[in-house]
Amino acid sequence: MTQTSTDQPPVNARERIVETALSLFYQNGLRATGIDKIIAESGVAKMSFYRHFPSKGDLISEFLRRRHDNWMAWFTAAVGKKLEKPGRGLEVIADVLGEWFDEPGFRGCAFINTISETPDYEADQNQIVRDHKAQLEFFVKQTAIQLGLSAPDKIAATAMIIIEGTIVRAQMTRNPDVISHCRWLLQMTARVENPSRRGATSRSRRRSRDARNH
Amino acid sequence: MTQTSTDQPPVNARERIVETALSLFYQNGLRATGIDKIIAESGVAKMSFYRHFPSKGDLISEFLRRRHDNWMAWFTAAVGKKLEKPGRGLEVIADVLGEWFDEPGFRGCAFINTISETPDYEADQNQIVRDHKAQLEFFVKQTAIQLGLSAPDKIAATAMIIIEGTIVRAQMTRNPDVISHCRWLLQMTARVENPSRRGATSRSRRRSRDARNH
DNA sequence: GAGAGACTATACAGACCTGTCTACCTATAA
DNA sequence: TTATAGGTAGACAGGTCTGTATAGTCTCTC
Secondary structure, three states, X not given: OOOXXXXXXXXXXXXXXXXXXXXXXXXXXXXXXXXXXXXXXXXXXXXXXXXXXXXXXXXXXXXXXXXXXXXXXXXXXXXXXXXXOOOOOOOHHHHHXXXXXXXXXXXXXXXXXXXXXXXXXXXXXXXXXXXXXXHHHHXXXXXXXXXXXXXXXXXXXXXXXXXXXXXXXHHHHOOOHHHHHHHHHHHHHHHHHOOOOOOOOHHHHHHHHHHOOO | OOOOOOOOOOOOHHHHHHHHHHHXXXXXXXXXXXXXXXXXXXXXXXXXXXXXXXXXXXXXXXXXXXXXXXXXXXXXXXXHHHHHOOOOOOOHHHHHHHHHHOOOOOOOOHHHHHHHHOOOOOOHHHHHHHHHHHHHHHHHHHHHHHOOOOOHHHHHHHHHHHHXXXXXXXXXXXXXXHHHHHHHHHHHHHHHHOOOOOOOOHHHHHHHHHHOOO
C-alpha cells in the first residue's frame, strides 16, 4: 500500500497534483488541506491546477478514485497471496490490515475519514465512499465463496463490521492487540457459519447449528 | 440520547453557547462550524463568547466532555434497563445502538468523527476521545462481569471493535441490517468465550476451548 | 517560423475565519 | 450609591480560503 507508483516524480502537472493530493488529503484531511498548499507542494502553477480540476471538489473526487484503485489493488493482492498457503481462511484479512497499520503515515481509512468530514449524506464524495465499501464487501464475499464457505453474504456483511471497527480502533488507540482480536472475530464468523470447516468435529457442527439463532 | 436537557432555553450565555455547539459541531463537523455561526445561533455577543472560551479549541474540548457525559449517561442507562429483563446478554448493546441510529440527526459517533478530522494524534481533542472510548470499554467490561462472563477484558476489547464497526457502517450505509449482524457478533463473542452459558452443552464447551487459539 | 497546447508566474477579488478592541447596558450586592 | 459581574453591539485587524484574470514561456509540430 505504501508505494503506489514508481519513485520517479511524475512528469505532467496533472499527475503531480494528484500525487500530492493523495498524500496531503489523506494525511491532513480534506478540509484542512488548502488548494494553495497542494499547488505549492506539487510545484505547479495555479492556472495549471484549475485547468485540470475546475474546483477543489473535482480533485477530491479524483483523490478518492485513485485511493480506491491503489488500496483495493494492494489489499486484494495481499489477501490473495496469503490465501495461497494452505489451511488459511478469512482471518488472513486481519494480518493484511496489520501490515497496513504498521506503515509510517497510517491515519485510518481515507473513506471513513471522508464520511466523518462530509455531513451531506448525498454528497458526491460520500457516494464514492459507499461505492468503495460496496466493492470491498463484494471482494470479501467472493473470497468467502472461494474458500467454500456457506452464507457468504452474511459473512461479508459481518466481516465489514469487523474490518471497519478494527481500522477505527487501530487509528484511535495504536494498540497492536486489535489485530489478534480482529483475527479471532473473523475466524469465529467463518467457523460458526461453517462448522464443518477447519478441523471442527461433527459434535461442534451440531452445536453451531444451535447457536445460529440470530 | 436525543434530549440531553430540558427544553427551556438555557439562561446564561455560557450554557447557550455549549448547547449550540453540541448541535452544530456534531451535525456539521468541528472545522466546518465557525465561531461566528455558533455566536449567531446562540444569540450571544462575541465578547461573551470569548470571555467564556478563550479559543475555539476550548469550546471543542467542552463540547467533547459534554457529549461524553450525555452519551454515556444515556447509553449505560439504556443498556442497564434492557439487561433487567432475564435471559438477555451482551447483545442488548446492538439494540441500544439501533435506537440511537434511528434518531433523526444521527451522524455517527462524534468521537470517531473527531479523530477523523484531527490529524495530530496527541492533540487534546484526540486525548479526550481516547478517554471516552476507554470509559466505554470499561463499562462493557463491567457489564460482562456483571453477566458472569469469563475473559471480560477480551470480551470488552472485542466488543469495542464490533461497536465501532457497527456505528461506522450505520453512518455510512444507513442499512438497518447492521444491527442484527452486530447482535449476532456480540452473541458469538460472549458465547464462544463462555460456552456453558445460554444453553451450550459440555461438548460445545470442549469445542470452544479448542477454538480459542487466537 | 508560426501556431497550438501545456505550463508558469503573479496579482487580485470576495468570502470567511479567528480573535481583539471599544463602548455601552443592567442587575445586584456591598 | 457605587462598584462589579455579566452581558450586548458592532467595528476591525490580519489571515486564509477558493477561484479568476492577465501576461508570459517553452516545446513540439506542421
